[in-house]
Amino acid sequence: MMKKREIHKVGIIGSGKLGTDIFYYLLPFNFQLVWKCIDDEEAERCKISFQKKLTRQMKCGLIDETAFNKIQQLVSINSSIETLADCDLIIEAIWEDELLKKELFEELLPLLNFYCIIASNSSSINPSKLITADKIKSKLVGLHFFYPTSLKNIVEIIRTDNTSQETMNRVLDFCKTIQKEKLVLDEAHSFILNKLFLEVQHEACLLYKEGILSYKQIDDLVSNNLFPGGIFSFFDHVGNDIMLKSVRNYAAQSLEPDKYADMIELLEDMVAKNLLGVKTKAGFYNYNDSGAKENFTLGIVPEDIFLESTLLCLKSVFIRKAIEIVAAGVCSQEMLEYAAKEYTGADKGPFAIGLEINK
Amino acid sequence: MAKITENTRNEVKETVYSFFIEECEVDASALNDETNIIRDIDGDSLMFLELIEIFKKKYQLHIELKTIGKYVVKHPAETIGALIDMTMLIIEHEDRIVNLD
Numbered sequence A: 001m002m003k004k005r006e007i008h009k010v011g012i013i014g015s016g017k018l019g020t021d022i023f024y025y026l027l028p029f030n031f032q033l034v035w036k037c038i039d040d041e042e043a044e045r046c047k048i049s050f051q052k053k054l055t056r057q058m059k060c061g062l063i064d065e066t067a068f069n070k071i072q073q074l075v076s077i078n079s080s081i082e083t084l085a086d087c088d089l090i091i092e093a094i095w096e097d098e099l100l101k102k103e104l105f106e107e108l109l110p111l112l113n114f115y116c117i118i119a120s121n122s123s124s125i126n127p128s129k130l131i132t133a134d135k136i137k138s139k140l141v142g143l144h145f146f147y148p149t150s151l152k153n154i155v156e157i158i159r160t161d162n163t164s165q166e167t168m169n170r171v172l173d174f175c176k177t178i179q180k181e182k183l184v185l186d187e188a189h190s191f192i193l194n195k196l197f198l199e200v201q202h203e204a205c206l207l208y209k210e211g212i213l214s215y216k217q218i219d220d221l222v223s224n225n226l227f228p229g230g231i232f233s234f235f236d237h238v239g240n241d242i243m244l245k246s247v248r249n250y251a252a253q254s255l256e257p258d259k260y261a262d263m264i265e266l267l268e269d270m271v272a273k274n275l276l277g278v279k280t281k282a283g284f285y286n287y288n289d290s291g292a293k294e295n296f297t298l299g300i301v302p303e304d305i306f307l308e309s310t311l312l313c314l315k316s317v318f319i320r321k322a323i324e325i326v327a328a329g330v331c332s333q334e335m336l337e338y339a340a341k342e343y344t345g346a347d348k349g350p351f352a353i354g355l356e357i358n359k
Numbered sequence B: 001m002a003k004i005t006e007n008t009r010n011e012v013k014e015t016v017y018s019f020f021i022e023e024c025e026v027d028a029s030a031l032n033d034e035t036n037i038i039r040d041i042d043g044d045s046l047m048f049l050e051l052i053e054i055f056k057k058k059y060q061l062h063i064e065l066k067t068i069g070k071y072v073v074k075h076p077a078e079t080i081g082a083l084i085d086m087t088m089l090i091i092e093h094e095d096r097i098v099n100l101d
Helices: A017-029 A040-059 A065-074 A098-111 A165-177 A192-210 A215-225 A231-238 A240-253 A261-272 A304-327 A333-344 A350-358 B006-023 B045-058 B065-074 B080-099
Strands: A009-013 A032-036 A075-078 A089-092 A117-120 A140-144 A154-159 A181-186
Touching (some): A017 A032, A017 B045, A040 A075, A040 B045, A065 A075, A089 A165, A140 A165, A181 A333, A192 A231, A192 A240, A192 A261, A192 A304, A192 A333, A215 A231, A240 A261, A304 A350, B045 B065, B065 B080
Parallel strands (some): A009 A032, A089 A117
C-alpha cells in the first residue's frame, strides 16, 4: 500500500477576518505556512502585523527565542500565487463570492503539485461548484472553520461526490493534528450548522416582521434563554452583506428556495441602506455611540406569556431542524449536540433544550 | 487562584495599554479607560484572545479560552477600562468565572 503523504506545507489564501484567524491558529502546529494576500500592500500590512505579534509573544514569554526564529523560518507572507505551488494543502478563505473563487482556482490549479489538496473555507458555496477540472476533483474538499477558530472546536469537512478516500484520510489527519473535532458532510447536507441556525434566524426575522417585537426584544429573549448572543447582533458581527450572500446560497440549495424570502428581503433592505453591521458602525444596532444601541424601537412592552410563547416557537424551530438532520442520517444526535454547542458557545444544544421542554 | 494586589492591577493596566498602543498604532495620549476598543481604535476579538494568552502565561492561569469566550459573550468588555476589570476577574476567579453572574 502506498504510504499516505503527510501535510507539511499549508497555504492560506485570504487575509480577511477568517483567513487571518486560520493563519494565526495554525501557527503553533509547526507547518510550513504560506499566507497569500490579495496584493503587495496587504501582504506588507500582514507581515508587519505578524512581526509585531511574534515579537510581542517572545517579549511576554509565550515563545522563546528558538521558537521565534523557527516560526520566522516556517512562515512566508506574500501576494504571489506562485509561492503556493509546492503546498500539500491550500485553504481558500477569500470573499464569499462564487465567481471570485472560481477565478482564483483557475489561476491556481495549473501551478499545483499532484498531491496538493484544495480546501475551500466557504460557508455557503459547495466545493464542487468552484472547480470543474477533472484532474483535481478527487483532491477537493470543503473545510469550514468557525470564527474565532481558537474558541470553536469544530470544523465541517465537506466531501464532494469525487473526493477520494485518500484525500479524506489526509484531511482527517490534518484536523486531528490541529486539534479540531470534525463533522463530515456530503454536499447535499453541507454547512449543516449554519443551516440549523438559519432556521432560528429565519424565524426571528418572521417574528420581527410581525411587528410586535423589536430586534432588541427578540435578541434579549434569545440571549437570555437560548444562545449566548442575539440573532440580529450576530448578523451585525458577521456583516449583513455576507449574511445576505450566504442566505441566498442556502436558499438556492434548498428544496424550498422561497422559504427564506422574508429574511432575504430584510437583509437586502439593510444592505441597500449600507447598514452592514459592526464594520460600517451601523446595522440592526448602532455602533457609533458608546456601546451597541438599538436602531429601531417599538416601545411596546409585551406580556410575559407572549414572550414565553415566542421563545418556545424559536426553540421548537431549532429542535425540529436538529431532529430532521439526525433523521436524515447526516450525523449522530451526540455529534450534532456537541457541534451545536461549540458553534453557539451555549451550554445546551437542541436535544438538551428539547429534554428540558419535555420536563 | 492568583493573589490579587494593587500591583497586579497596575501590571494588567500597563500590559493592556502597551498592547493597544503597539497593536493599534495609537499614541498613549489617545487612550484612556473610556476608550471604546472597537469603535475608537479598531480593535477586534483576535486582539482580545492574544491579550488573554499573555495573561494566562504571565499569571499561570488555569482557564480555557472557551470558558473566557462564554463569559465574554454574556459580559462584553467594550472599553479598555472594562477589559482591565474583566482581566482582573479572570485572574482572580480563573475557570470559576463562569459561576459569576
